[in-house]
Amino acid sequence: MTHFGNYEERAKNFSWAISEQELGYQPGQVINIGWYCSDRICQQGKAEKVALIWEGFTGEKKIFTYNDIRLYSNTFARFITDLGIKAGERVCLFMDRVPELYIGFLGILKTGCIVQPLFSAFGEESLFVRLENAATSAIFTQKKHVSKVRKIRDKLPHLKHIIIVDYDGKTPLQEREVAFSMEKSEKVEHYEIYPTYAETPSVLHYTSGTTGMPKGVKHVHYSLISQYLTAKWVLDLHDEDIYWCTADPGWVTGTSYGIIGPFSLGVTQCVLDSGFSAEAWYRFIEKNRVTVWYSAPTAIRSLMKAGDEIIKKFDLSSLRHLASVGEPLNPEAVNWSIRVFGKPFHDTYWQTETGCIVITNFPGMPVKPGSMGRPFPGITATILNPNNHEPYPEPGRIGLIGLKPGWPSMMRTYWNNEEAYKNKFRNGWYLTGDRARMDKDGYIWFVGRDDDVINTGGHLVSPFEVESALLEHPAVAESAVVSKPDPINMEVVKAFVTLKPGFAASKDLELDIMNFIRKKLSPLAMPQEIEFVDSLPKTRSGKIMRRILHAKEWGEEIGDTSTLENE
Amino acid sequence: MDDLKEIIKNYVINEYLEPDSDPIDYDTPLISGGIVDSFSMVSLKRFLENKYNIQIPDDQATPEAFDSVNKIADLVRRFVKA
Numbered sequence: 001m002t003h004f005g006n007y008e009e010r011a012k013n014f015s016w017a018i019s020e021q022e023l024g025y026q027p028g029q030v031i032n033i034g035w036y037c038s039d040r041i042c043q044q045g046k047a048e049k050v051a052l053i054w055e056g057f058t059g060e061k062k063i064f065t066y067n068d069i070r071l072y073s074n075t076f077a078r079f080i081t082d083l084g085i086k087a088g089e090r091v092c093l094f095m096d097r098v099p100e101l102y103i104g105f106l107g108i109l110k111t112g113c114i115v116q117p118l119f120s121a122f123g124e125e126s127l128f129v130r131l132e133n134a135a136t137s138a139i140f141t142q143k144k145h146v147s148k149v150r151k152i153r154d155k156l157p158h159l160k161h162i163i164i165v166d167y168d169g170k171t172p173l174q175e176r177e178v179a180f181s182m183e184k185s186e187k188v189e190h191y192e193i194y195p196t197y198a199e200t201p202s203v204l205h206y207t208s209g210t211t212g213m214p215k216g217v218k219h220v221h222y223s224l225i226s227q228y229l230t231a232k233w234v235l236d237l238h239d240e241d242i243y244w245c246t247a248d249p250g251w252v253t254g255t256s257y258g259i260i261g262p263f264s265l266g267v268t269q270c271v272l273d274s275g276f277s278a279e280a281w282y283r284f285i286e287k288n289r290v291t292v293w294y295s296a297p298t299a300i301r302s303l304m305k306a307g308d309e310i311i312k313k314f315d316l317s318s319l320r321h322l323a324s325v326g327e328p329l330n331p332e333a334v335n336w337s338i339r340v341f342g343k344p345f346h347d348t349y350w351q352t353e354t355g356c357i358v359i360t361n362f363p364g365m366p367v368k369p370g371s372m373g374r375p376f377p378g379i380t381a382t383i384l385n386p387n388n389h390e391p392y393p394e395p396g397r398i399g400l401i402g403l404k405p406g407w408p409s410m411m412r413t414y415w416n417n418e419e420a421y422k423n424k425f426r427n428g429w430y431l432t433g434d435r436a437r438m439d440k441d442g443y444i445w446f447v448g449r450d451d452d453v454i455n456t457g458g459h460l461v462s463p464f465e466v467e468s469a470l471l472e473h474p475a476v477a478e479s480a481v482v483s484k485p486d487p488i489n490m491e492v493v494k495a496f497v498t499l500k501p502g503f504a505a506s507k508d509l510e511l512d513i514m515n516f517i518r519k520k521l522s523p524l525a526m527p528q529e530i531e532f533v534d535s536l537p538k539t540r541s542g543k544i545m546r547r548i549l550h551a552k553e554w555g556e557e558i559g560d561t562s563t564l565e566n567e
Numbered sequence: 568m569d570d571l572k573e574i575i576k577n578y579v580i581n582e583y584l585e586p587d588s589d590p591i592d593y594d595t596p597l598i599s600g601g602i603v604d605s606f607s608m609v610s611l612k613r614f615l616e617n618k619y620n621i622q623i624p625d626d627q628a629t630p631e632a633f634d635s636v637n638k639i640a641d642l643v644r645r646f647v648k649a
Contacts, residue, residue, distance in 0.1 A: 057600045096601060121604060147585040171587065275598040276605055277630045302605070306629070457606070488605075507617045514610045515582055523606035 002364035004233040007374065014377035016408055019229040023264070030195045031221045033202055034077070034109035036228075037263035038070040039193075050268045053242075053288055054099050057274035062099055066266065069103055072182050074191035076100075076107025079180055083161055085137055087112025087194050090204060092131060092139040093249070094118050094149070097273040100165045100182050101249055104140055105259050109202055109221075112194030113137075116204045116216075119250030120145055125469060125520045128152040129213050130206045131159060134415060140180070142166050150174060198222035204415055205252045207352040208453060208462035216415030217352045223256075223409035224264060226356035230376060231261025234348060235292055236321045236363040243269040244285070245294040251459065252352040253325055256409070257294055278306035282314040289318040296326040298457040300333045300345060301488045311340050321363055323348055326458020327490045328446040331369035347372050349444070351432060353424070355409025359401075359444055371443040372436070380404035382429070383438050386450075389427035395440045398447050402429030452482070452546055457489040459524050463546065466517060466525050470495060473516050475503040480536050482550040484529065495527035496536060496549055505532035572640045578614055579636065583607060593636040608633050615639070621646040 004010060024040075025031055041049070047067035054062045064072070080091060091113045095101045101117075108115040116134055118127060120142075127148055131139070138161035141149060149162050153176060160176060167179035196202070202221045206214040231237055235257065243262050247253035262269045270288045274280055276299065285293065322337060322345045329347040337345045346361040349372035359381055361373035375381035382391040384402040392399055405425070414421045424431055435447040454461040463481035470479040478498045483491035497513070499505065510530045518526035537545045551558045572593055579591065583603050597603045603611055612628050615621070623646060632642050 057596055144585055144588050147587050273601070275596075275601045275603075275630065277599050277634070279631070280599055302630075305626075507613075511610060511613050511617060514613065518607060518610060519582075523604050526606060526610065528606075528609050 002236050002362075003238070004236065004362050004364060007362060007365060007377075010233075011377045016225055016229075016378055019225045019408075023224070023228060025225070027198070029197075031198055031224065032109060032193050032196045033221050033224050033260055033264070034073055034106040035193050036224055037106050037260060038066060038073050041066045041263070041266040042070050044266060046266050049266065051263060052099065052102060053268065053270040055270070055272050055274070055284065056098075064099060064103070069106065069263070071187040071189065072103045073106040073110055074188035075182060075185050076104045077110040077191045077193070078188045079163075079185065080108065080111045080113065080138070083138065083178075085111070085113060085161070087196075088114065088201070089137040090114045090116045090134040092116040092118055092134075092136045094120055094122075094127065094139055094141040094145055095165065096120050096142065096144075097248060097271055098142070098165070099271075100140065102259055102271065103182065104165075105249065105255065106263070109196075110191060110193045112196055112200065114201045114204050114218075117249050117251075117255055118206070119248060119522065121524075122148075122250075122522050123518065123520045124148045124151045126214075126522050126525075128155065130216070131156055133206075133213070134204055134216055137161065138163060140165055143168065146177070196221045199412070201412070203255060205255070205352045208460045208465060209420070209451070212420065212464065214462065214465070215417055215420055217252075217411045218413050218415055219355050219409060220412055223355045224260060226407055226409035227256045227260045228264045230357045231257055231265055234346075234357050234360050234362065234376070235261065235294060235323055237262060237265050237267045237292060239266065241267050241291045241320075242289055242318070243267050243292045243294070244272075244288070244290045245269065246272075246281075246296065246299060247294070247325070252355070253294075253296075256356060276302060278303050278310055279313075282311065282316060285316055285319065286314045291318055291320040292323075293319060293321075294323045294325065295345075296458045297324055297329045297333060298326065298489050300324060300329070300337070304333065304336050305488065308340055316341060319343065322346065325350070325357075327455050328372065329370070334367060334369035344369070349373070349446075353411040353430075354403070354407075354432075355411065356407070358403060358407075368439075368441075368443050371439075371445050373444065374442050375444075379407050381444065383436060383444070384426075384429060384431075389429060395438050398435060398437045400450055401432045401434045401436050401444070402426075403432065404428070405430045452550070454481075454483040454491055454493055456483070456486070456492050456524055461493055461525050465521065466493060466495065466527070469517055469520050469525075470497065470513070472520070473513050475499050475509060476513065478536055478544070480544045480546050480549055481527065482546050482553055484553040486528075492528040493525060494529045494531070494553060496531050496533050498533055498535060571643060572636050574618070575615075575639050575643075576636045579603065579611070582610070582614075591636075593640075595636070596634055597636070597639075598630040598634045603633065605630065611639075615643055619643055619647055
C-alpha cells in the first residue's frame with residue numbers, strides 16, 4: 001500500500017497542514033530542520049534506529065544511529081558556536097560524500113547559520129564566486145580539497161575559518177585554518193538549538209542561469225513541510241525502508257532528499273562515497289538490501305550501457321520503488337527498468353528554486369514513460385502561452401511551465417539579487433525555464449529549455465560562465481558555448497573558439513583548453529568538444545548568435561538570420 | 568611503450584590531483600576512488616588518444632576500463648597493437 005493512494009482524493013483534500021500536523025508543528029512556533037531530523041526522531045523512540053549506513057570506495061563502512069546523528073550534529077554546532085560564528089552567517093560544506101557532510105549539514109542548521117553546500121569537484125574559480133557572493137564566514141572541507149581554498153582565501157576577507165575535518169598533522173595548518181574531528185571530539189549531549197522560525201533562512205544552493213554569475217537560491221526552515229511530505233508521498237518512504245539517494249549534497253537533490261526528507265521521516269538511508277561503476281552500484285544495493293532508490297537519468301543510462309548480463313550476478317529483489325530526477329527520463333530507460341528490475345523508474349521534476357518535487361509520477365499510479373507526471377497536490381502547475389503568460393485553456397499546446405508560487409519550499413529570493421528573483425515571475429506565475437505540453441490526462445511532457453542553460457547529467461551549466469572563463473585562456477580570442485546531444489548525459493558542453501594571432505588549432509591545444517576549464521570551473525563545465533573557427537556568427541550589433549550554433553549541433557532549423565552580420 | 572604506465576600516472580597526478588592529495592600507484596582506483604569523474608574521463612581519454620595516436624571507441628571507454636593506471640595501460644596497449 002502506498003502512502004499516496006488516489007490522486008484525485010489527495011488533490012481534493014490537500015492542505016500543507018497535513019504535513020504540519022504529522023510533524024507536530026504549529027504556525028508561529030520554532031521550526032529547526034536540524035532538530036526535526038535528529039532530536040525529534042530520538043524523542044519518538046527511534047534513537048537506536050540506524051539513520052545512516054556509509055560506505056567509502058575502499059569498502060570502509062560506518063553506521064550511525066539517530067542518536068549518533070543527534071550527538072554529532074550537536075558536536076558540530078558547539079564547535080561552530082565556539083568559533084564565534086553567529087546565526088545568519090553562511091557556513092559552507094565543501095566535501096566529498098563523507099559522513100561529516102550529512103551530519104555537519106544538520107549541525108550548521110542547529111546554530112541558526114545558513115548552510116551553503118558546494119560540489120567538491122568545483123574548481124577554484126567556481127568556489128570563489130560562490131563564497132564571495134555569499135560572504136561566507138567559514139568552510140568545512142577535507143585535506144584533499146583545502147589547496148583550492150588556499151588559492152583563493154586572500155581574495156575572501158569574510159572567510160574567517162577554514163575547517164579541515166580529516167587533518168592528520170602531517171603538514172602544518174596555515175592561516176585561518178583549524179582542525180575538527182567529528183568522531184574524536186567530545187560528544188555534546190546538550191546543545192541549545194537556535195530558535196529558528198518558518199522564514200528563517202536555512203540553505204543556500206547555487207544555480208546557473210543563462211546570463212550573469214551563479215545565483216544563490218535562498219531557502220528557509222519552513223521548506224521542511226514540503227520536503228517531508230514529498231519524500232513520504234512521492235518516494236513512498238516507509239519506516240522499514242532502506243533508502244539510497246545517489247545525488248551529491250553539493251546539489252539540491254542531495255540535501256532535500258539525501259538529508260532532510262529521509263531523516264525527518266526517521267528512515268534508514270545509505271550512502272556510497274564512490275565514483276560510478278555499475279558493478280559497485282548493484283553490489284551496494286544487494287549488500288544493503290536497498291528498497292527505495294532515487295537516482296538520475298545519466299546514471300540510469302550508464303547502467304543500461306553496462307548491459308543486462310551484469311545484473312544477473314546480483315540479487316536486487318529488495319528494490320521496491322525507483323525514482324529519477326535531474327533531467328527528462330527517456331522512455332527507453334523506463335522500459336528498460338521494467339524489463340530488468342520488474343518496475344519502472346518514476347520520473348520526478350523540480351529545481352533548486354522549487355526546493356521540493358513539484359511534478360511527478362506517483363507511486364501506485366500508471367507511469368507514462370517519457371512524461372514527468374502530474375503536479376503534486378497543493379502545487380498548481382500549468383502550461384503558459386509564451387506570448388502573454390496566460391495558461392493555455394486546452395491540452396496539447398507547447399508552452400512554458402508555470403507554477404503558482406506559495407508552497408513551503410519555494411525559494412524566497414536569490415541571494416543579493418532581488419532583480420533576478422523578480423525576473424523569474426510573469427503574470428503571477430513562477431517560470432521554471434522549461435518548455436512542455438500537458439496531455440488530456442494532466443500528465444506533463446518535457447519539450448526543451450526556454451533559455452541557453454545547458455543541462456548536462458542533470459546539472460545546469462551557464463554558457464556565459466564557461467565563455468567568461470574561456471576568455472582567460474591565453475589562446476582564446478572569442479568563444480560561444482552551446483550544448484550538443486549526448487547519449488548518456490542528454491547534452492554536454494561544446495565550445496566554438498576563435499584563436500588569438502600566433503596560436504594554431506591543434507588537438508593538444510583543444511585538450512589544454514578543456515583542462516583549463518575543468519580545473520577553473522568544474523568537470524561538468526568542461527567542453528567535451530572544442531571547434532576552432534575563423535569567426536563566430538554575430539548580429540550586426542556584435543552579439544554572438546548562440547542559437548545558430550545550437551541549431552547546427554541539434555540538426556534543427558536555423559530560423560531567422562536577418563540580423564546576422566555578413567548575411 | 569615501456570614508460571606507458573609512468574606517463575599515465577604522472578598525467579593523472581599533474582592534472583587531476585590536488586597538491587596535498589595522497590600518493591597514487593598503478594592500482595589506485597581512479598574512477599571508483601573519485602579521483603577522475605565521468606566528465607573528466609573525457610579529457611583523460613583525449614590525452615591518451617592524442618599521445619598515442621589512437622581512437623578508443625566510446626563503448627570501450629568504460630569506468631571499469633579507466634579505473635586504474637594498470638587498466639588504462641592495458642586498454643591503450645590493445646589499440647596501439649591493433
